[in-house]
Amino acid sequence: MTQFDNSVDLESFIKGVEEESQTKFITFSVDRNYNDKDWQPLPANRVYWQWAGGSGMPAIEFTGIPFMFMGFKRLVCHRGKDLAVAQKQKYAEEKAKKMMLEQSFGSQRFLRQATKKVGCPAAISISKIATFPKFKVDDNKERSRKTASKMLRTALERDPIVWKTCYAVTQPSAHSGHSVGEMAIKESSHNRRLKRKNPQTTDCDFPPRKHARKTDLRNKCVHLTKLILEKISVTEDRHTLEELSEKLSTLLKDLTPPTSSEDEMPLHLEAQRVRVSSVIQSQRCIGSPKSRYAGRVGAHAESMWEAHTVPGPIYTVQFL
Structure with a gap:
């Protein structure tokens, strides 16, 4: 467990961990009081002298100084478990439907999007606490702790007292499923070179679909043909119909495959x-x-x- 007296030192610690491992840590969960700037200690809040940890939160050893919990925060590796699979799939389907033409394409199979998530378990847990140095005790005896806790609550009921904000932080757990450090730098450089050679390649080196499926193209042609038939049924201009007839005749000839038989000869x-x-x-x-x-x-x-x-x-x- 590492403890910091201000948020600047905490952010510097997290940044150093990210630079060393060549990864990013993103917020997984945060308590609603963690970012509350108006938080104040109340007599009803529980007074702690030590904390054994639990649920991934850092353990806090006895220092003789009482404290209260203000909030919790948990950071995880950006290549951890994908928590937004359903949202990403839904977004991909909506985007594909907009790019295609309405619902006449029948059932479509949407490919899962490329992702960097590999289920890495690395995490950093942070406990934001309020400490009260003026109520420090010299020994870790129950009687001394109870007396100091009672004095602290009494003081909170009377007048505001001096307290400090501290951050108890766990050391990041080991990364898994991806490269870290120098290997991550080499891998990133290799991916950038591949991306310059093929700009359409994604970050995960999954090649995009170069051509639409033939079924999609046929369905699109059918849909366009239906639209043309609807327009023809309401068109009254003879000149327009004549031009359209010529174009359709030409198109029909282009679509008709040439008949070739070995039995034919000049x-x-x-x-x-x-x-x-x-x-x-x-x-x-x-x-x-x-x-x-x-x-x-x-x-x-x-x-x-x-x-x-x-x-x-x-x-x-x-x-x-």
């Missing part, structure tokens, strides 16, 4: 294939011995067939 190649096939089949069907001229014609025809045709079905013509 007409001039198809005609050549038919002629060549007829020559060959006629030579085979006549049954007469092949002459030199017929052989030359057949060879020439086959060479033409191989040079001018593409893979596909073969069409033959037989003469009866």
Whole structure:
């Protein structure tokens, strides 16, 4: 337990802990009287001489000076447990809905946002106390403590008395789940370099979604098409309708995939294939011995067939 006589020394201590560990401590909980500048000791307040601690609060040893509790405060590592998961998820969903177009997208799956929270248990507990040095006792005996406590309450009932504000602070517990000190500095420098290379990368190095899902884009197109149909139903201007008709026709052609089939081929190649096939089949069907001229014609025809045709079905013509 460390004790400070003013808030300046307390803040300096916390800042030193943060610089040493390269972390930040944020407020987890604070008593409503902790920041009350108008707080005054009352006779009804309980007088303490020592405090064994409990619930994470610092223990206060016996010094012979009586004190009263003014308030409590607990600081935790900024990489501790995420206490706002539901709020962050709700905010992310609302933001996504605003970016999209109304409710015609159907059910959406929202990704959980990147977070620095790793559940680090490091914490600093602070007890703000009012001490009364003029009522100090020399020994830690019950009789002496009761006598001094009675004198303190009696004095509070009569006139204001002199009291001091002190802060009892626990030493920060160990960090866990993330780097601290020099390792944290190196990790931070590495993340900054990555961020300069890719500005869209988040602090936790989670890459953003580069492209929307195809389903989202299709739903968006459907929604826009519905809006266009609604506008068309109330449009009376003929010129506008003609222009829109042309644009929609062009768009429809762009969306229609080109039909390609291996069975299709240019007409001039198809005609050549038919002629060549007829020559060959006629030579085979006549049954007469092949002459030199017929052989030359057949060879020439086959060479033409191989040079001018593409893979596909073969069409033959037989003469009866």
